[in-house]
Structure formats: structure tokens, C-alpha cells
Amino acid sequence: xxxxxxxxxxxxxxxxxxxxxxxxxxxxxxxxxxxxxxxxxxxxxxxxxxxxxxxxxxxxxxxxxxxxxxxxxxxxxxxxxxxxxxxxxxxxxxxxxxxxxxxxxxxxxxxxxxxxxxxxxxxxxxxxxxxxxxxxxxxxxxxxxxxxxxxxxxxxxxxxxxxxxxxxxxxxxxxxxxxxxxxxxxxxxxxxxxxxxxxxxxxxxxxxxxxxxxxxxxxxxxxxxxxxxxxxxxxxxxxxxxxxxxxx
Amino acid sequence: xxxxxxxxxxxxxxxxxxxxxxxxxxxxxxxxxxxxxxxxxxxxxxxxxxxxxxxxxxxxxxxxxxxxxxxxxxxxxxxxxxxxxxxxxxxxxxxxxxxxxxxxxxxxxxxxxxxxxxxxxxxxxxxxxxxxxxxxxxxxxxxxxxxxxxxxxxxxxxxxxxxxxxxxxxxxxxxxxxxxxxxxxxxxxxxxxxxxxxxxxxxxxxxxxxxxxxxxxxxxxxxxxxxxxxxxxxxxxxxxxxxxxxxxxxxxxxxxxxxxxx
Numbered sequence: 001x002x003x004x005x006x007x008x009x010x011x012x013x014x015x016x017x018x019x020x021x022x023x024x025x026x027x028x029x030x031x032x033x034x035x036x037x038x039x040x041x042x043x044x045x046x047x048x049x050x051x052x053x054x055x056x057x058x059x060x061x062x063x064x065x066x067x068x069x070x071x072x073x074x075x076x077x078x079x080x081x082x083x084x085x086x087x088x089x090x091x092x093x094x095x096x097x098x099x100x101x102x103x104x105x106x107x108x109x110x111x112x113x114x115x116x117x118x119x120x121x122x123x124x125x126x127x128x129x130x131x132x133x134x135x136x137x138x139x140x141x142x143x144x145x146x147x148x149x150x151x152x153x154x155x156x157x158x159x160x161x162x163x164x165x166x167x168x169x170x171x172x173x174x175x176x177x178x179x180x181x182x183x184x185x186x187x188x189x190x191x192x193x194x195x196x197x198x199x200x201x202x203x204x205x206x207x208x209x210x211x212x213x214x215x216x217x218x219x220x221x222x223x224x225x226x227x228x229x230x231x232x233x234x235x236x237x238x239x240x241x242x243x244x245x246x247x248x
Numbered sequence: 249x250x251x252x253x254x255x256x257x258x259x260x261x262x263x264x265x266x267x268x269x270x271x272x273x274x275x276x277x278x279x280x281x282x283x284x285x286x287x288x289x290x291x292x293x294x295x296x297x298x299x300x301x302x303x304x305x306x307x308x309x310x311x312x313x314x315x316x317x318x319x320x321x322x323x324x325x326x327x328x329x330x331x332x333x334x335x336x337x338x339x340x341x342x343x344x345x346x347x348x349x350x351x352x353x354x355x356x357x358x359x360x361x362x363x364x365x366x367x368x369x370x371x372x373x374x375x376x377x378x379x380x381x382x383x384x385x386x387x388x389x390x391x392x393x394x395x396x397x398x399x400x401x402x403x404x405x406x407x408x409x410x411x412x413x414x415x416x417x418x419x420x421x422x423x424x425x426x427x428x429x430x431x432x433x434x435x436x437x438x439x440x441x442x443x444x445x446x447x448x449x450x451x452x453x454x455x456x457x458x459x460x461x462x463x464x465x466x467x468x469x470x471x472x473x474x475x476x477x478x479x480x481x482x483x484x485x486x487x488x489x490x491x492x493x494x495x496x497x498x499x500x501x502x503x504x505x506x507x508x509x510x
Contacts, residue, residue, distance in 0.1 A: 050379065077380070077381045082379045086371050088371060088372040089373075090373055090376070091367070101380055101382075102381070105382055106381060150380075154380075
């Protein structure tokens, strides 16, 4: 289980996280919704230890990772995978080298075994035979799917998705969502998805949390969120410009 | 305003020193654990060295040739033609070859390192490295640092050689010296410590270029504009540091030669 407790983070005078509290249960798919620039990605980066909070804790399996030394943090990261908003593929490496990156650095598998795993993961994300393409030869959707193949290459227990469908057409969005669901079913992973795409959120979630003003203002199942009396939630799900949620 | 500039400068020097120490730490760690990536190192050596060869060759030949033109006529008027080869080789080996090679490499490679790492930073590739339990200093800085230091050493030898070839051609065809007298003058005046001193400087300059390039890349902020600023800044700061450090290295090498080799 992942517990985020009273998490605070500021950049200069801008307070981005103002005491975030969140629980993510094993094997569930939690979607964190919120307007652009509200600090969703910052929250995600704290969960994988890429950022240190100004205050509060991130507890994974009973241990506070904010005080982890590098070695322990690396060991934890081996159990996690992250799909970045921009896919963050390494430009100088081809698709196979990107997907195999973690396997080459942290396992003693033979080249043949690694090639087999990479091909299997690429097949899973619907990109068989793209092993030797360079990232510059891929479309936005393909890059995201390669990013996902890389994130699952080490068979992680927790996958973090940072805006997995932003900038994709509806068909590709649907394909990514289906992939997400099939990974959850096949690998039984815990997923945390940061997005502001409501349709996609409804498709993949077990629970939804709404992040606004540096805090989680509402959390619940899809139905609970849809029926929430909270005006912030209603404004967000109806996509209204007027309301308590002001434009940045 | 001025105090902020000084504070920023001191902070940058401190951060670069930490980056250098982390590079040494990861080098030793990788050598101990047998995880030093020779493939990455060779890749960087190829990018840094082989790709700079043409520019370094042009710089070396023209510098050797111009030096001979500048001093050849003056020495001929004084009847000191027999010193031309020696003086040119001393100037090349001690100062010009390491400095000019370093400036060419700083312009070409330092900027490329800053741009590559800066782009990786703003496109979250550095974060991606960390999420895959890979230290960015280990993966990105170590091969660039050693690639740069090794290749600057080798490129400086190359600059010395092509510089002397350029100088000898001009000496024979324009100044009227014989190739044998030019060569004898070089062999008579140039000592091994002159060459080694210059090569030592070049090695240090290689490290400076790599560390500054990587540091500027890691501290890139914003988008394409930020990458542009880091790239320019990497070249300017590298050249300034090379020139400043050159003075202290020259004094140190001279003192060493005086104390132990004469």
C-alpha cells in the first residue's frame, strides 16, 4: 500500500502541494484528476522519489521513502515503472535499447533473453517488429506505447502514468486505456494515473481523486465522484469555466 | 548586484567541483564492480575525438605555418634561422597545441554535451534514467569525462604533429630552410618534458570541458531557449576556465621542471 501523508512542496514562493493525503491500495488503479499546472505530476514524482518534499511522508509498504538513501531508493524503483508525459525515450537509443535499458543495467540476462523480453513487451503494446526504429521515427502514440513497454519491461509492481493520453487522438487514447486495463489484469499491478482526460479516467479507474489547490479535495469511485455535491468536482467534470476552480 | 554575481560564481564552482568528485567516485565504483562501460567510453571517444579531427588538423597546420612565417623572417634577419624549428616546436608543444585544441574542442564538443544533456533534462530523460535506478552522473558524465580527457590528450599530440608538418612546409618553401636543419633544430631544442607538460595541460582542459558541458546541461531550465543558453554558456565558461587554469598549470609545470628535471 502507498500512503501519502501531509505532503508539502513549494517552488520559490509558489506552494504546489499543501498537505496532500492519499492512500493507494495494492492492485488498484487510482486516477488523479485535476486542472493543468495544479501539481499532479509533482505529486507523482514524489511517489517515485524524484523529488524530496518540504514536509510530509510517502510511505510504501510501511517505509517512508522520503528518508531513503540512494541505494534503497534504487531498489524501490526497480519495483516501479513510470510512463512520462513526453514518453522520455532516450533519443540516442533505438526502441529495443530503450525498452531493454533497465534489463541490461540491472540483470544478468543474455542478449537473446533480453531480445525475447523486449519483443514480448513490444507485442503487448501493439508494436511488434519496431525494435530497431529510432524514437525520431515514431509517432506520438507509438512513443507513448514504447514508453509503456519500457515501464513494464522489468515487470514492476507499481506503474505510474503521467498524462498517458495527452495529445493523442481518441482511437489511440482508447488503445492506451485498453492496454492499461489489460496490464492490470495480466500483471496485477498497482497503477497511479495522473490525467485531466475525464473519459480516459472513467475507463481505467477503480477510484478517482481530484487534486486542486495543492490538496486532494475529493476521492471515491467513479459513481461517487460523478454524484459528488462538491462544487469543485462538479465544475471539473462538467468542464465549466465559471466556478470555484479558477483558470491559471 | 555584484555580490549576487560573486555568489552565483562561487556556487557554480562548488557545484562543478561536486560533479567532478561524483564522477571520480562513480569511475572508481564502476572499476571496482566491473561495471565500467567500455562501449559507452569508446562511443564518446569516437564522437569527441574522431569527429573533431578535421577542425583540429586545420587549426594545427595553420598555426604551425603562421608561426614559421611570423618568426622565420625575423630570425633570418638576425641570422638565427637554425632556431626557427626549435622555437616553433617549443611554442606548439608547451602552449599553442594544448590551448588551441582545447578551444576547438570546447566550441565543438562542450557545446554538444551541454545541448544533449540539456535536451535530456527538459524532455524528462534524466528523470527517466533515475526511475530506472540509474545515476545520471554514472551513465552520462563518466563516459564523457574520460572520453574528453583521453581524446584531448590524443588530439593535442595530433595538433603538434600536423603543426610541425605545416611549419616545416612553410620553412622549406617560403623561408628557404632545409628540412634537415628544421628537424635538427626541433630535436635539439624540444625536450620530452616540454611535450609532456603540454599534454598534461590538455588532459586537464579535457576534464574541464566535459564537467562544464555536463554541469550546464544538468542545470538547463525552460525549453529550447534554455538549451541555447546552456550551450553558449558552456562554451564561454569553458574557454574562460581553460585560459585561467592555463596560467596556474604553466607556473606549476615550470616549477616542477625546475625542481625535478633540471
